[in-house]
Amino acid sequence: MEINIAACQIEVKPGHPDQNFEKIRSRVSEAKKNGDDIVIFPEMAVPGYIIGDEWENSAFINDCMSYNKRIAELSEGLVIVWGSVDADKQKVGEDGRIRKFNTAFTAQNGKIISRVCKTLHPDYREFDDDRHFYSSRKLAQDRGMSVRDYIQPLTVDINGEERKIGVSLCEDMWSDDYSIHPIEILLDNGAEFIINISCSPWTWRKNDKRHRVVRQRLQAQKAPFVYVNNTGVQNNGKNIFLFDGGTTIYNRDGSLRDMCREYRDDVIRTTLFSSRTDVIKRPVLSHERDQEELLSGLIYGLRKFFELIRASKAVIGMSGGVDSSLSSYLVSKALGAENVYGVNMPSEFNSDITKSLARRMAETLRLNYAIVPIQDVYEYSVEQLEQTEFTRLDASGVKKMLELSSVDKENIQSRDRGSRILAGIASALDAVFINNGNKSEVATGYTTLYGDVNGAVAPIADLYKTQVYDLCTYINSVEKKQIFPDELFDIPASAELSAEQDIEKGEGDPFAYEYHDKLLRAFIEWRLDPEDILKGYTDGSLSDTLGMDRNFLSEYFASDSLFVEDLERIWRLYKINYFKRIQAPPIIAVSKRAFGFDLRESQLGVYYTQNYKEMKRKLLGGD
């Protein structure tokens, strides 16, 4: 017989079960009016999912459990499936605290009738399920049962008929790398259809990958599949994750039946086991679609993050370069131009070109704008520091004057902008200020701590410099007017902190971004080592591996030894400059690996493997 399903995509506010409960209550009451048989909510829809060690707060857990009970009480006349935390107060978890579960609850006739706990616990990137929750895998082991016997579909009476539902949570469907396949087990054990409730962040082309995974799960045994995910943002301090939703109902063969609109509360309804077979098209993958998703994700993420921290106004340094131009565009889209305060902070080293580009960008976006020069305090600081004399307070009385190098002076300017001006203005306006760094800079530490590393949020710090240009090009192509002027693409990327970085003479950053961005991606996202890179260089496969023009390397590097020197320079910069990332602001995560708690680092210094050293010796000779 037919079953009427309502798949509810809701924004979950992590750490605020009261608000989440209210949203669930109102959706349940709509579902009742609509005559739905089963109404489904995402994983951890009550507490939120990425809440750090708040899971250790027992009062909070109890509070969530009391909301679970209140949700169950709403289930007169229909079945509710939702994700929340569950606890077994008689048992301890492996951290010695109350044993907790990441659970899919099912309620009917006012009572909780089933608690399915997650089997596969992701423990990579930002995921930490084993830190907080006990899996059904461990429960099976404790009872001396096989997982296959332990995982069973849930039997529910729907309209007088016994139905078997395969309830699963998020990772349970992404089982390719596991020795256990919960979806297949549920189907083998008699599930008529699958519900998967998730709290799954957006990543590049993940929706498309999910469609493929669902088809694969249903390969041996066909069955309808209902995937329910939340929207909103959740953060672990160092990263802000975007939840686009992507709630989807799949037909028996894994084809798409219906899908929620992204980044908003939405409900899709369907009648399972009816004779109708609706099929919607899978979105076609393209560079444009990727850019569109990226852009809407970044703007949504910024808006939601400001909501979260209860800020409405943003201050942003505008240098006239491409990074601050893109950032200010994103922020003005997220908050409205009236809430954005652009500041240009020239010193003697800033060119007329960039100063005028900054102003033009602020005009294009109709921002609030001010020019606050740093030259006076810069000069005063150089003088004050150069006149500072330390005296050893012992019998020797040794004296030491400070000497400032060119780099020391560059950093003084950056810190003056970040810590004196921007932080001062933000504080006076009761606003926060934006970090404009891109991923290439963050990776190589081509930034100044307490200078341009500062800010409350870093919207583009998960985009390499070349991706920044790409996104600007895309925005120009979809906006009615040209947002980013041609000059912005023509001037060299430069910090403009010294006479050596004079863009009017074509001098810019010490990077060939078209190569270095790809090298950095190989290090950061593909987790490759200099050994892998040097091997590729030696055997001629590197250009293909990185996706480079085959002539680039031989043209750019005049000799093997220059290639190796550059490789070691970049590896060293990436490794050593982690100390700056430790003190960097939250980054909106959009790549396969964002700096922060997604990619976990340690201050280790620089290391080269024995193989690397051997290959280098062979290539360059000597020892």
Added chain:
Amino acid sequence: MEINIAACQIEVKPGHPDQNFEKIRSRVSEAKKNGDDIVIFPEMAVPGYIIGDEWENSAFINDCMSYNKRIAELSEGLVIVWGSVDADKQKVGEDGRIRKFNTAFTAQNGKIISRVCKTLHPDYREFDDDRHFYSSRKLAQDRGMSVRDYIQPLTVDINGEERKIGVSLCEDMWSDDYSIHPIEILLDNGAEFIINISCSPWTWRKNDKRHRVVRQRLQAQKAPFVYVNNTGVQNNGKNIFLFDGGTTIYNRDGSLRDMCREYRDDVIRTTLFSSRTDVIKRPVLSHERDQEELLSGLIYGLRKFFELIRASKAVIGMSGGVDSSLSSYLVSKALGAENVYGVNMPSEFNSDITKSLARRMAETLRLNYAIVPIQDVYEYSVEQLEQTEFTRLDASGVKKMLELSSVDKENIQSRDRGSRILAGIASALDAVFINNGNKSEVATGYTTLYGDVNGAVAPIADLYKTQVYDLCTYINSVEKKQIFPDELFDIPASAELSAEQDIEKGEGDPFAYEYHDKLLRAFIEWRLDPEDILKGYTDGSLSDTLGMDRNFLSEYFASDSLFVEDLERIWRLYKINYFKRIQAPPIIAVSKRAFGFDLRESQLGVYYTQNYKEMKRKLLGGD
């Protein structure tokens, strides 16, 4: 028959297998000369343990595995047991990468004869074993075996006799909160003695706890127990963990036979199964012993951290307060006074008392010292900001002048010190500068981002303010001369950033540290919620729970409503100010829960449970 054991406590350099291998090689060669039968090294002695996601670098893993082979080659004539990473390249881990194991290797006659992989994977605090490694628990499940059957002692021929050794790794012995007890299983399955190799950071009274745990493990079946741990520091970016070693050989009944000296390379040798039964005394626990351990740990941690980042000089702001006084003492002990540059940075708000206390401390410690006033730039900045006018670049042309509040002006001074002066001096001296914050400040955000939040390392940020005073008192009691003058204990703690914070009028920080420190500890370390606190306040148990004088609360809070107001103020400060901790420097972890990646947080805003609100309503009336 007798077995000669050498338990080698070595400093492990995380991420530098080459250096670790050399150390192991030299210890093995000593053991051979000494005629030892078995030489034992700590867990993860080759790669290090806390290395972030460097575990995902396959070239690094291969490099470690090649060192494993080279260690095995050293095992002619004796048995070597050591910890390292192992990989099964035919299988994937649950992150889709090469499957890796946290393994205890045993080698004999030039070959690896056994690989025991860790059974219990800690996943709390800084530990993340499931993120990177596959446990023997999962291996057992995959093979359809019980863990009890899977975990077996290793059989080795020693001096012509078959011996059964129970090899285990770290958490395998700390099984109280697990459903599996590997040590007991090994003994049940015939192990004659236990080896536990660990990479276990120092925490408060942990050695004593370990002695108790070993006794408990041996309760049902007696057997000698060899515990080998490393020294050094390892970090996860946000926290620096201290490894004191504590390598111990236990007799069959769990009494102590011998123990390495702390924080240094050391070897203890013993003959197992001999008629001799040496017993050494367990160190007696006391407040003095705790302070001594804390002090030596902090100094060791600072010294090793500076070694790690290859820095030898430190700049430190000296306000004349107790925090900067203690920090400068620790740093001068760690690096030598000649490498420490103290800087006093007065503005109009700094009292003569604190200025002279700063100088006296620098004299006592014989530091390099300079006074660098911030008054001029402070005044300039206030004026420059107050004269800044934003213009809306649209048809409206709306203008907005900045207005600075008293708090805005306080923060300008702090940022000027942290970002203009200290960062400028550190950069000119090729030094790093020290963060002087204590845990009470870090917890409540009573700090200025880009001001006193700055620095390369925070030595005392895991000590509450009252603990800072305690440690100073202890240092005074053990040093030949008085380091911290009486006035330091007498003046009120104050930021001295405004006329309202005038210590000469007795005005200081808005905290009653003797209560608020304990409240914060309850939140941070005991993971309690305002609900728990309010419950204790209501039923009269709070003073006992916190360990307070019973009269304090009633004397300090004139009414219930003032108590609740204060409770909510502190909870709110703690929760909201996480944004500052995101950008804070590495903290040396010494408590049960340090801010950083030990305690994982999320920007969530403030939440009160239903129970809390109900209790508050009952207590105060109203709704």
